[in-house]
Amino acid sequence: MKTLWAFFICVLSLSAAAQVTYKCEDNFKVFEGRYLIKEYNDAYKLLSELRVKCPKVNENLYVYGEAILKYEIEVAQTPEERKAMVEDLAALYNEQFVNFPSSGADVKKTQLQLDNKLITTSEAYKAFTASFNKNRQAFMDFNSILAYFYMVLDDFKSGKGMTDEQYFEKYGEISTQVAFAKNKITEDKQTLLKKKETAMLTDVETQFVADAEYIIDALDNVAEVIQKQSRDYVSCEKLEAYYGKSYEDHKNDYNWIDAMVNALYDKKCFKSALLQKGAVALHTIKPTKDTAYRLGMIGLKTGNKEDALKYLEQSASMEANSERKSDIYYQIASSHKNTDKAVAKKYVQKTITLNPKNAQAYLMLAEMYATVPANDECGLNNFERKTLNYLAIDTAKKAEVAEPKYKAAVAAAVKRYEKNLPSKEEAKAMGKRRGDDITFGCWINEKVTLPKL
Template sequence: MKAFFSLIAILFITNSNAQKFDCSSTITTYQELFQARNIADAYDTWSLVRKNCPKQSEIVYTDGILILQYKIDNAANAEEKESLVRDLMKLYDQYNKNFPSTTTDFEVYKAMALHDNKMEATDEILSLLDNAFSRASDSITNANAIYTYFSLCHEKYKAGNQKFNAELVLDKYTLVNAMLSNLQNTNPDKANEYRTAQRGINSLAKDLTTCDNLATYYENKYQLNSDNNDWILGALTNLGDKCSAKPIFNKMAQIFYATKATSQSAYFMALNSLKQKNFEEAIKFYTQSADLEANPQARAKIYYTLATGLLFGDKAKSKESLNKALQYDPTLGSAYLFLAELYANVADECGKTDFEKKAIKYLALQTAKKAIVAEPKMKAAADKIVERLASKSPSQAEINKEKMNGKSLTIGCWINETITFPAK
């Protein structure tokens, strides 16, 4: 009974002390100190909140990360820096303990605290990332962490570590590429970061990701993943254009398209048809891919690819596809340049007189100039075309002779454009 009353007394005292500590006002105090760059006092005050108010708010942890990182960046020596980094890692543990639902990827942050602060702890970083990617890959959005994870795995493979054999590293490659492709769609504001990470990973993995290696890998893994559309999408993306002639690409492209006709599935069918030299089918699937694409810039890119590739032999259709590309992306300067060259190359074919032939060159020149307005970085390329065509266009004297000053001339053929000449 005496022990019972002693326990009650201890609980009462503890509760009384907790009530005496004003978490909210103390948070305000350290925040003001931190904003004033009074870091020492801000840290001491924040430490009291960390100890006494661990479940008060996530702000305790998000602020603490900033405070500790500031101290790390300004540490007096390596020993102090490492001690602070280790404390930051403990803070991430504490954060996860008290707010687990919003910190499923806390091990990523612990790993990157070591990595970004240049701690010599490669194995520890890899172990933390491996745990995080195995346990919570759906929560990871840090492009640098994804790149770092693959680069460390690849480094172990290159060093001859038996655990990190070619198959395992290709497993990791498939995982991180799928993550980055998905993140580009779900986090468009950071799409450039994810594309940069993806390019870096592809560059690292080029020794492993030959067409033969990838084809063998996906053939071996296919049966286990034949019902997993996300896996098939990742496989098709990784095989891509360079490996689309492989039979496994053909098989997966058809299965993926049969599941649902989307811009992506139609695009893979277009690649497959192209490698099979079935050009009519390739045109059909490219067109369907463009029609189903929701992103205007991506749609424009597909139309441009069609115009400059499969439709190049049919100039009327090539022009139609270029105009569609410009309809969806008016800033696509390369489309104007390609159209200018199309016009310039058919002056003799479509012009009935010498003046009309020169007029078509003038149309090409004016079209090239539109590229500069649409996409200023194309100026150097456009200027070269303009300079080349200037001497082949009607001179002022020739315009005067034809009495075309300020008048318009319609060119038929497949061009079907009206050219307006400058007044005197």
């Protein structure tokens, strides 16, 4: 009888546990529904109960809870109400970190407390360091990465113990983390866009896709700040020594190489063999418009125009945005305008086709027409070269139509070209008069009809 009674109690216990599990899931769905239709007051009431009774029911409990509490902070009527909500959000982050350690909620908590002066900078530095060392992959927030970098920099500048080597180590680690965060967000966005082709995204996923570009741009800005703030403490020689000694150990680590290439490239270490090696490695592992563009620019900086043209063309072919593709073609044109005018004109025309408002392209082409040297490959005589100024003037004026802000630049260029127009006597000496066509071959490949001289 005792055995049967024990069995009965066990069954009741299991049944009760099942009911609790069911209640957690059921209440979470109700909570989620309230959140999705923005009934935050009702959702907030359910949030408190779920945090206590069902802390592991679903990680979105904390995602939605974060949004709700941020809303409550925003609409708080008094400083006391706001402080209470800030402290509640900090507690939520703490609970999220306990139940979902890989969420990065510990970093969010530290940033929140720092922003609201609930902890000192010194305490935040210790907390960030602990988070960074323990679970670096979750250290993704661009505000926190930048804040942590500034704390490291201040520690180094204080002269209280951080050596040059230790600073470089941190500089490298944080730079790598920026590259990791950027690449991870880019990959996750692409994965979700692929998923969207065959399935509906959740609200959280849809929001992530919507925010991704902004976050990537912010991370690019963080990387730029890190390079600028470190420029007095790093040099091409120091960067090559630091990254060179560890390259073989990290040659398959895309994010590490990405950070190394960014550091060397931003420091303008274009003659660095390590920069070239790393840039080629990135493009080999995962070719993108950015890796191709960077190789193209390195080629231009080092005088290897053949490679530069190849890689910039690759970058342009991968670029979906017409304006950015136009900018790449403008780079190619600029690099060839003094050495190969046929190539330069070809890419100026591509630039203008993709972006008719690129005034600089018109001004570049006008200058090319106006500055054809004597005895160049086109074999023009002095009168023909002067006649090209009519073409230069017409082309320059198109720049003002494209972008009115270039009015002053166009006026200055036109005034300069007008000084070099052929005279009536020069035309008569060549047997030319008003209405005659002067046809130019070579790279120019245009026709000028002489006006009244």
